[in-house]
Amino acid sequence: MDARASERRKITQTASHWGAYKVETDLSTHEVLATRGVQFDPHPSPLQASLPEVVYDSLRIDQPYVREGYLRSRGASRAERGAQGFVPVSWDKALTLVCEALQETREQHGNEAIYGGSYGWASAGRLHHAPSVLKRFLALAGGYVDKVGNHSYGAAQGIMPYILGRADVNRLVVSWPEVVSHTRLLVLFGGAPLKNTQIDAGGAVKHENLDWYMKAAQAGIEVICISPQRSDVPAQVAPEWLPIRPNTDTALMLGLAHTLVSNGLHNQEFLARYCVGYPEFERYLLGQSDNTPKDATWASHITEVPAESIEQLARRMASTRTLINTSWSVQRADHGEQPVWMSIALACLLGQVGMPGGGFSFGFGAINGIALPYPAGIPRPKISLGHNPVTIKVPVGRVTDLLLRPGEQLAYNGQSIQLPKIELIYSAGGNPFHHNTNLNRFLQAWKQPATIIVHEPWWTPPARFADIVLPSTTTMERNDIGAAEHGKYWLAMHQVLPPYCQARNDFDIFSELAERLGFGFAYHQNRSEMQWLRYMYEEARQIAGERGFAPPPFAEFWSSGAYEFPLLDSAAQPTLLGDFRADPLIHPLHTSSGRIELVSEKIRSFDYDDCQPHPCWIEPAEWLGGEQAKRYPLHLLSNQPRNRLHSQLDQASLSRNGEISGREPIYLNPLDARRRGLLDGDVVRVFNDRGAFLAGVQISGELRPGVVSMATGAWYDPEMAGSVGSLEKHGNPNVVTLDKGTSRLAQCSVAQTCLVEVEKYNQPPSVTAFAWPPILQSDPS
Ligand SMILES: Nc1nc2c(c(=O)[nH]1)N[C@H]1C(S)=C(S)[C@@H](COP(=O)(O)OP(=O)(O)OC[C@H]3O[C@@H](n4cnc5c(=O)[nH]c(N)nc54)[C@H](O)[C@@H]3O)O[C@H]1N2
Ligand SMILES: Nc1nc2c(c(=O)[nH]1)N[C@H]1C(S)=C(S)[C@@H](COP(=O)(O)OP(=O)(O)OC[C@H]3O[C@@H](n4cnc5c(=O)[nH]c(N)nc54)[C@H](O)[C@@H]3O)O[C@H]1N2
Ligand SMILES: [Mo]
Numbered sequence: 001m002d003a004r005a006s007e008r009r010k011i012t013q014t015a016s017h018w019g020a021y022k023v024e025t026d027l028s029t030h031e032v033l034a035t036r037g038v039q040f041d042p043h044p045s046p047l048q049a050s051l052p053e054v055v056y057d058s059l060r061i062d063q064p065y066v067r068e069g070y071l072r073s074r075g076a077s078r079a080e081r082g083a084q085g086f087v088p089v090s091w092d093k094a095l096t097l098v099c100e101a102l103q104e105t106r107e108q109h110g111n112e113a114i115y116g117g118s119y120g121w122a123s124a125g126r127l128h129h130a131p132s133v134l135k136r137f138l139a140l141a142g143g144y145v146d147k148v149g150n151h152s153y154g155a156a157q158g159i160m161p162y163i164l165g166r167a168d169v170n171r172l173v174v175s176w177p178e179v180v181s182h183t184r185l186l187v188l189f190g191g192a193p194l195k196n197t198q199i200d201a202g203g204a205v206k207h208e209n210l211d212w213y214m215k216a217a218q219a220g221i222e223v224i225c226i227s228p229q230r231s232d233v234p235a236q237v238a239p240e241w242l243p244i245r246p247n248t249d250t251a252l253m254l255g256l257a258h259t260l261v262s263n264g265l266h267n268q269e270f271l272a273r274y275c276v277g278y279p280e281f282e283r284y285l286l287g288q289s290d291n292t293p294k295d296a297t298w299a300s301h302i303t304e305v306p307a308e309s310i311e312q313l314a315r316r317m318a319s320t321r322t323l324i325n326t327s328w329s330v331q332r333a334d335h336g337e338q339p340v341w342m343s344i345a346l347a348c349l350l351g352q353v354g355m356p357g358g359g360f361s362f363g364f365g366a367i368n369g370i371a372l373p374y375p376a377g378i379p380r381p382k383i384s385l386g387h388n389p390v391t392i393k394v395p396v397g398r399v400t401d402l403l404l405r406p407g408e409q410l411a412y413n414g415q416s417i418q419l420p421k422i423e424l425i426y427s428a429g430g431n432p433f434h435h436n437t438n439l440n441r442f443l444q445a446w447k448q449p450a451t452i453i454v455h456e457p458w459w460t461p462p463a464r465f466a467d468i469v470l471p472s473t474t475t476m477e478r479n480d481i482g483a484a485e486h487g488k489y490w491l492a493m494h495q496v497l498p499p500y501c502q503a504r505n506d507f508d509i510f511s512e513l514a515e516r517l518g519f520g521f522a523y524h525q526n527r528s529e530m531q532w533l534r535y536m537y538e539e540a541r542q543i544a545g546e547r548g549f550a551p552p553p554f555a556e557f558w559s560s561g562a563y564e565f566p567l568l569d570s571a572a573q574p575t576l577l578g579d580f581r582a583d584p585l586i587h588p589l590h591t592s593s594g595r596i597e598l599v600s601e602k603i604r605s606f607d608y609d610d611c612q613p614h615p616c617w618i619e620p621a622e623w624l625g626g627e628q629a630k631r632y633p634l635h636l637l638s639n640q641p642r643n644r645l646h647s648q649l650d651q652a653s654l655s656r657n658g659e660i661s662g663r664e665p666i667y668l669n670p671l672d673a674r675r676r677g678l679l680d681g682d683v684v685r686v687f688n689d690r691g692a693f694l695a696g697v698q699i700s701g702e703l704r705p706g707v708v709s710m711a712t713g714a715w716y717d718p719e720m721a722g723s724v725g726s727l728e729k730h731g732n733p734n735v736v737t738l739d740k741g742t743s744r745l746a747q748c749s750v751a752q753t754c755l756v757e758v759e760k761y762n763q764p765p766s767v768t769a770f771a772w773p774p775i776l777q778s779d780p781s
Contacts, residue, residue, distance in 0.1 A: 009033065013561045015482040015491040016475060017124045017199045017645055018047040019207065020562065023476070023496045030056070030497050040562070043207040045198040047645065050652035051476060055497060059458040059651055059770060061471035062501035064094035068776050070467040074101060075450030082443070082465040083722030085774030091502065095509075097468055099516050101451040105424040106142055111390050113423040114138060115403075115449070117147030119396055120430015121646060124203040125480025125493050126381050127532050130429025130455060130472065130506045135385045137510035138426060140519045143390030145420055150396060151435055151749050153328040155336030156362060158413060158746025159611070162600040163344055165590030170486065174323055174361040175573050176212035176371045179221070182357025184320040186216065186223045187313075188239070189249050189343065190327025191232020192365025195642040202380065203482030204368035205489045205562075212371070213237050224313070226252065226305075228637060228707040232327075242313075243704035246635045247333045247620045247753055248303040249326070252310065253342040254617055255299025258285055259314035260349050262295065267351025274584055275348050277599025281614045294617070302617070302625055317350055321357050324350075325364040329639060333752040334620035336742040341615035345598050353596070354581025361576070369486030375567050376574075379543040380483040381490065381536035392420055397749030399436060400739055403445035411744040414606045424451040428472070428506055433461035433716040434647040437751050438739035439732065440691045443724050455506050460647065461716040464773045471503040478505050479529055481537060488565040490537075490551065492558050505529070533558075603745070610743035621740055622755045624706050632688050632755035634672065634708045638733035641711035650715050651770050660696025662767050664714035664731025667700040668758065669707065678760060685727070685761040688754070691735040693728035694764050708758060712751075717769035730769045 008027050013020060019041055024034040032052040037044025065086035069077030074097075077084070089097075105113050116138040122130040138144040149157060156169040164172070179186065197209040216223065217237050225233040226242045226249070233239040244252060260266045261282065271278040280289075287293035296307040296314075303310075316322075326343040330336070343360050344353075352358030364371050394402045395412055402410075406421035425446075436442045446452070446465060454466035457474045477499045482491035499505075507529075514523035527535060534554045541551050544565075551563045579587040588594030592602060604613035612618075622628045624635050640646075643655040650656075658665065661683050668678065678684060682697040686708070695710060703709055710733055717730035728735045737754045741747035 012494045012496045013038065013492065014476055014496050015124055015203045015493045016048070016051060017121060017201055017203060018045040019198075019204050020482070020491050021048040023052050025496060038562075041206055043210060045204070045207060046654060047198055047643070047649065050644070050649040050654050051474065054458070054649065054652050055474055055476050056500055057458075057651065059772070060500045061456060061459060061463060061469060061503070063471060064089050064091055064502070065469045065775070066094065066097060067467045070451075078450060079447050081447050081452065081467065081722060085776045086469065087776045094468055094470060095513060095516060098453055098513060101424055101453070101468075102141060102517070105451065109421070109423050111141075111143040112145060112392060112420040114144045115422045115425045116144030117394065117396065117399070118427045118430055119147055119151070119435055121201060121648070122429025123475040123480075124201070124482040125475055125478070126202065126483055127383055127529070127536060128475065128478050128480050128505055128507055132383055132385055133507045133510050134426060134428045135388070136383060137514060137523060139386040139388045140514060140522050141517060143388045144426070145390060145402075145422065146388060146393045147396040147399070148393035149746065149748055151332070152366070153331060153363060154396060154748030155331040155742040155746045156328070156340040158742075158748060159337040159340055162591065162603055163341055163597050169362055170370060172360070172362045172576060173364060173370050174357065174359070174576055175373055176216070177373050178357050178573070178575065179323060179371070180212065180215045180219050182321055183221055183323045185316060185322040186221055187226065187317065187322060187324050188224060188233060188327070188364065189226045189325065189339065190330040191225045191227045191229070192325065192327065193232045193639070194234050194365070196366055196640050197368045199645055200368040200484040200486060202484035203487070203489070203491050204484065205487055205491065206372070207368060208372065209365065209368065210234065228635070229703045229709060231702045242305050242309060245302070245304045245624050246637060246707060247623045248625070249330050250335070250338040250342045250615065251294070251299045251302040251617045252305055253339065253346045254285065254294035255296045255303070255310045256314040256317065257346050257349050258293060258295045258299070259311050260318055261285060263315070265315070265318040266349040270351030270353070271348060274353065274581070275596045275598050276593040277597060277614060281345065281598045284614060284616060321355070322350060322352060323357055323359065323361055325361040328363045328366050329752055331742070332749060334738070334740065334742060334750045335610060335618045336748060336750065337611055337745055338615050338618060344596065345615050348596055348598065354575060354577040356575045356578075359576065367486065369484055372486070373567060373573060374486065374488040375565055377547045378488060378549070378565050379540045379547070380485065381481045381540040383532065383536060392417065394419065395741065395747035397437070397739070397741060398747050399432070400438065400442045400445040403448045404441070410747070412747050413745055414602070422449050424453070425449050426453045427462060428455040431460060431462050431647045433465065433732070434713055434734070436739070437734050437737035437749055438690050439716060439728075439735045440724050441739055455509060457503065458651070459772055465722070470509055471501070472506050472509070473499045473503045477503065479533060481533055490557065490563045492561045606745070608744045611745040620753050621738060621750070622753060624755075628755050632757050633706065634756050634758060635706060636686065636733060636736065636754045636756045637707060637709040637752055638712045638737065638754075639709060641713045644713055647713040647715055650713055660698055663694055663696040663729070664710055665698040666695035666708055666710040666731070666758070667698050667703055669703055669705045670699050670701060671705045672708070673697065673699045676758060676760065678758070683761045683764040684758045686736060686756050686758050688736050688756045690738070691725065691728070693730070693732055693735045694761055695731040708756070715769035717767055719765055729765050730767045
């Protein structure tokens with residue numbers, strides 16, 4: 001390279017949920033020349049190339065736009081949302097419209113008519129995290145209806161306070177070093193797919209889960225993959241595979257528990273000392289309370305795991321140090337509270353809870369850092385969300401009900417929420433056409449409010465279905481700090497490129513709106529971007545100092561690019577519930593009884609038939625053992641995508657190259673494919689009573705018959721834009737997923753509970769997900 005060419009090149013470190021990486025750019029043309037991982041990451045994610053590839057792509061939104069009908073008259077043409085074209089407007093005009101909509105909504109309907117529960121992963125940086133800066137803004141604007149819970153592990157989060165007296169499900173994890181040193185049998189309900197460990201909210205750093213898996217295999221740990229899909233545990237680990245029917249894990253765990261008890265293999269001393277409610281639970285288990293013993297034969301009919309395998313597994317579990325891990329996916333299903341409660345009950349029967357490498361764990365392998373060693377108590381630099389004067393919070397999976405059933409009561413966690421009437425939705429950093437289930441019903445709901453405002457970098461589905469679209473920058477166009485909840489790094493995210501066309505940072509958009517609405521200073525505190533980063537950093541650094549850490553001053557951190565927190569104690573993290581086991585009187589749990597609750601009197605007082613006072617098997621709303629399977633004989637699992645983060649980066653070549661016939665692949669067992677005359681590469685229609693979408697066939701022996709599987713996140717692309725019930729052309733599984741709550745307790749989403757049929761589809765329409773919406777004449781202003 002000649003000297004002048006190298007002078008023009010700049011290498012900048014940035015970070016994302018999928019890792020820290022360096023980007024090489026041409027200073028004069030702003031062209032991205034190369035990307036590569038950082039030295040301290042042993043296995044950088046291939047996703048890192050995707051954002052630099054699309055950062056300035058043709059789908060970037062260049063300036064503000066307003067839906068044609070909205071520009072004519074707010075609210076009047078709300079049913080046309082998603083069907084109409086957009087008119088380009090100036091920033092001044094767009095922000096004026098936003099302020100008018102906010103003010104009129106507040107005056108006419110109050111702040112309870114504003115939904116700001118905007119859910120989404122947005123970007124890794126802690127300052128420019130779109131849902132956070134949105135909430136800070138809406139709080140100062142008088143408040144907003146918020147969401148409660150999450151899509152990831154919401155059912156577990158809802159029930160855990162009753163079982164263990166805590167809701168931090170993402171901390172109920174036994175870490176890899178402890179597993180490798182102590183566990184002998186690792187039983188993985190839902191597996192622990194390596195592809196999911198590419199990411200971590202706030203920035204994965206070292207991708208080392210494969211190395212730990214290999215260490216576990218070398219240590220001779222036996223690994224069992226209990227999942228409809230064998231690929232949920234890496235093949236290198238050579239796991240045993242029990243191909244369970246989807247949504248029946250609770251029944252399998254009950255069958256294991258029954259075998260333990262009927263053979264006297266349960267640890268009665270543990271149950272008496274550390275648990276409450278065992279005698280009542282045992283009556284249910286043995287069938288004394290309902291005439292149905294939950295024995296291995298009973299469990300085998302429900303799960304299709306042979307009774308002998310269940311009995312053998314129970315004996316193996318009782319004979320050695322066993323860790324039961326249940327993936328988050330298992331609880332993202334109807335009655336998802338039950339497998340969570342039952343995992344803990346099973347571990348209590350084995351009596352190894354609180355022993356190193358034994359007991360239970362959740363979410364192993366869901367995200368990168370969760371089981372990696374990191375010191376406890378690292379604070380994260382953050383921007384305050386402020387105080388929201390509106391107290392209504394609606395479970396995140398129930399947004400469609402919120403919008404379609406104003407005034408009605410929603411039972412939730414022993415309370416009743418009166419659903420308010422929403423007139424304005426403000427959404428930034430999430431994709432509701434990705435995270436919500438039953439998209440046809442959701443689309444009907446999305447057409448109810450008078451105004452929908454969205455910030456997006458690209459013409460994604462949420463942008464196309466908005467009224468006012470404000471173009472935001474991406475993480476590569478701003479400075480920020482990355483910090484994951486499960487990790488030991490703070491990452492400097494240096495600005496790589498100037499903002500695209502008229503795109504602005506979410507924070508700057510809200511700062512200007514706040515100015516216009518009269519609370520500018522309260523919002524931005526007159527700090528520039530770099531002043532905010534320094535402020536957030538120093539605030540977190542002080543807390544870190546109080547906890548015995550010594551991160552360097554801001555300037556040093558910023559120029560070095562990363563700070564790694566040392567493990568304070570050279571011993572590994574404390575064993576989960578180790579102190580409780582050592583002395584349950586000195587270290588009681590925060591439950592009513594101070595112990596692990598196998599029966600909850602609080603839950604009994606709610607009198608819910610869909611979440612009873614002890615863990616139990618309740619048939620899911622639809623499953624392969626139910627009536628509906630006669631019409632829709634395939635269970636659709638929609639898991640996390642290998643080649644993108646949810647719907648993010650779907651337009652990049654990594655994701656596009658993974659498509660089959662231009663659509664999201666759907667995996668079918670050879671038997672199911674043959675029965676339907678399907679071959680690799682065929683386009684199929686996947687359907688049930690809720691809707692239909694097209695996908696590309698990939699035949700795979702890695703999943704059990706009766707189950708089809710595909711990744712979530714293909715950009716929603718209806719054949720008839722904006723029309724409820726339209727065929728979706730690109731492969732978005734949420735067109736057919738069910739939108740009930742897990743139970744009245746957690747009311748969480750049940751994306752993994754869904755039956756469908758699949759048939760060949762000839763002459764499919766072309767995919768238009770990656771095209772612009774129609775753009776009309778320029779704004780006269
Ligand atoms: N069927 C099915 N559905 C599921 C799941 C499932 O297992 N099955 N899983 C669920 C789970 S666990 C989750 S967490 C959710 C995830 O759902 P989401 O978090 O909503 O999905 P993302 O695709 O990450 O949405 C992020 C959006 O923010 C935009 N964005 C990125 N950076 C910025 C920024 O800086 N500013 C602004 N304004 N926008 C930005 C992106 O373009 C994208 O549109 O999906 C849920 N949906
Ligand atoms: N690359 C990448 N990684 C990601 C994400 C991403 O978008 N891309 N998203 C992240 C997010 S937000 C989250 S919450 C986590 C989610 O982490 P998980 O919820 O653990 O991940 P999933 O991929 O949804 O599901 C894992 C596997 O569970 C199995 N499974 C589904 N239903 C059942 C069942 O009823 N019983 C049993 N035994 N198994 C079942 C499926 O075969 C599936 O492959 O992943 C994170 N990791
Ligand atoms: Mo998630």
